[in-house]
Amino acid sequence: MAEVLIIGAGPVGLFMAALLLQEGVDVQIxxxxxxxxxxxRAIGIHxxxxxxxxxxxxxxxxxxEGVPIRRGVALAGGKCLAQxxxxxxxxxxxFVLSLPQGRTEALLERRVNELNDGALHRGVRLIRLTDDGARVTVxxxxxxxxxxxxxPLVIAADGVRSTVRALQGVALRAKEYPDSYLMGDFADNTGFGPDAALFLAGAGIVESFPLPGHLRRWVVRLGAGDPPAAGDPPAAGGATAGGQRDDSQGGDALWLMRCVRERTGLDIDAGTNSMLSSFGVRxxxxxRMVTGRVVMIGDAAHEVSPIGGQGMNLGWLDAAALVPIAxxxxxxxxxxxxxxxFERTRLRxxxxxxxxxxxxxxxxxPLTDGLLGLRNRAIGGVAAVPAVNALIARRFTMQ
Structure with missing residues (x-):
């Protein structure tokens, strides 16, 4: 019998395991x-x-391995509104570190294996969970x-479709949003280097983030008549790739290329597309995060919009707060x-x-021309005040 069972070996579950193993706790994942x-998937680490x-x-x-993003720029009509x-x-x-989730998970898994190369069990699907008050049987x-x-303790880090949460009968407060997005990774020929760029277009925002390997992620806010978002919202963290589709060389990559050109004036090469995904938001x-001897963390406990890249980071901060208690x-x-x-502060x-x-x-x-100009002038004016600019930077980076 292990001392702690962790359900889920995504970035949050692996981090939780590494922290506990370092404390000498017998962990099975x-x-x-x-x-x-x-x-x-998720790319932003705050x-x-x-x-x-x-x-x-x-x-x-x-x-x-990652790209430290030390600056963000907001642009409209080919002009820089704010930095x-x-x-x-x-x-x-x-900085905000940009690194694909796959590499983040690989580095965390390597650390787990260094601490205990028998802790992780793959291809194991949970079907039942019983808590008798002294221990949890899975x-x-x-x-x-x-x-x-x-x-004696189970920690659920099994994502937005958490089996543990469903088996425990934990209710959710849910909110659906009208927003949907299409994103893709392409070769970077922009000249922005390690900067993040936000293009404040009337048809909807375009976000652009550097990735390792001279790649850049583009995220486009979809409007009426645009390709619909497919599948469930993505998993935790940055602009992520929920509802992955194997059409990265297909028509949607061309649509994204044309949309970026229309809204930003920049050209991207659809032939270099290496990932493409559309997603809605909720x-x-x-x-509750705690039920008896079961604790839920990360997306199992809270799913937030990936716009802003907070989800995966929230899960890591859950884990760090839980370790001394465990x-x-x-x-x-x-x-x-x-x-x-813990439950009160992390839900807050x-x-x-x-x-x-x-x-x-x-x-x-999306905004009409009049409202677009008003919004963009407001953003430029706020950003020009150093104290306010610094405060927004801290909020954006989860400080």
């Missing part, structure tokens, strides 16, 4: 995927999350048949009050992130 997710990740010794490797520097948001990590299926695991906040529980210390405070953080995401989406919606 159950993951239903037989192999890691190959697509880029300074507080990088500081937390440093606790596992992986932050240096992440920074070495935002992240130089003052953190002494140690004064039944699962795999290619080897039905399996049983038990531990917020779903669990009414280790205290393993030492048979009383943790009921600490768990209640998720609600705050959801509100910030709503603001981000509202700023990028």
């Amino acid at each position: 159950l993951e239903q995927r037989s192999a890691p997710e190959p697509h880029s 300074p507080p999350a990088l500081a937390a990740l440093a606790g596992t010794g992986v932050s240096e490797a992440l920074v070495a 935002m520097s992240f130089a003052g948001v953190s002494d140690r990590f004064p 039944e699962a299926v795999s290619g080897r048949g039905t399996l049983s695991y038990a531990a 917020t779903r906040l669990a009414r 280790t205290a529980a393993m030492r048979r210390q009383q943790v009921d009050g600490a768990l209640k405070n 953080a998720a609600a705050r992130a959801a509100r910030q995401a709503e603001i981000n989406m509202a700023l990028g919606r």
Whole structure:
């Protein structure tokens, strides 16, 4: 019997496992995927999350592979309206790191394997969970048949479609949004280098972020008559690739190329497209994160709009806050009050992130010419005030 069972080996579950293993806790991780997710999905790692990740010794490797985004620029009509520097948001990590989720997961999994190369079990799907008040028993299926695991504590990091949350009967507060987006990764020929760029067009915002390997992600806000968003909203973190489709060389890549040209005046090469995904947006906040000896973290507990890149980071900060409580529980210390405070503060953080995401989406919606000019002048005026600019930079980077 393990001391802690973690359900889900995405970036949040792997980080949770690495933190606990470093504390000497016996951890087992159950993951239903037989192999890691190959697509880029979430890309943005904010300074507080990088500081937390440093606790596992992986932050240096992440920074070495990623692109530090130290500045964002807002443009309209070919002119720069505003600039935002992240130089003052953190002494140690004064940037937002851009790195595909697949590489982030690989580096975290490597760290887990360094600590215990038998902790991760892939191809294992949870089907039943029983909490008797002293321990939690988990039944699962795999290619080897039905399996049983038990531990005094279960931590669910199994994403937006959380099986654990469903089995525990935890209710959600859900909100659907009219916004939908199409995004893709292409060769970067823009000259923006490591800067993020936001194009404030009347037809809807276009966001552009650098990626390693001289690539750039483009995210376009869809409007009436544009290709519909497919599938469920994406998983946690930055502009992500939920509802992945194998059409990266198809018509939608050409549509995205034409849309970028119309809204920004820039040309991208559709033939270099390496990922393409469309997604809608919703917020779903669990009414509880703690049920008996089961704790939900990350997207299992709170799904927020990927616009702003907060989801994956929220999950990491959940994990960092939970580690001292989990280790205290393993030492048979009383943790009921600490768990209640954890649940209260982390749900409050998720609600705050959801509100910030709503603001981000509202700023990028289509506008008539008159309202567009008013909005763009307002953005330029606000950004010209150094104190306000610095405050917005801190909010944008989850400080």
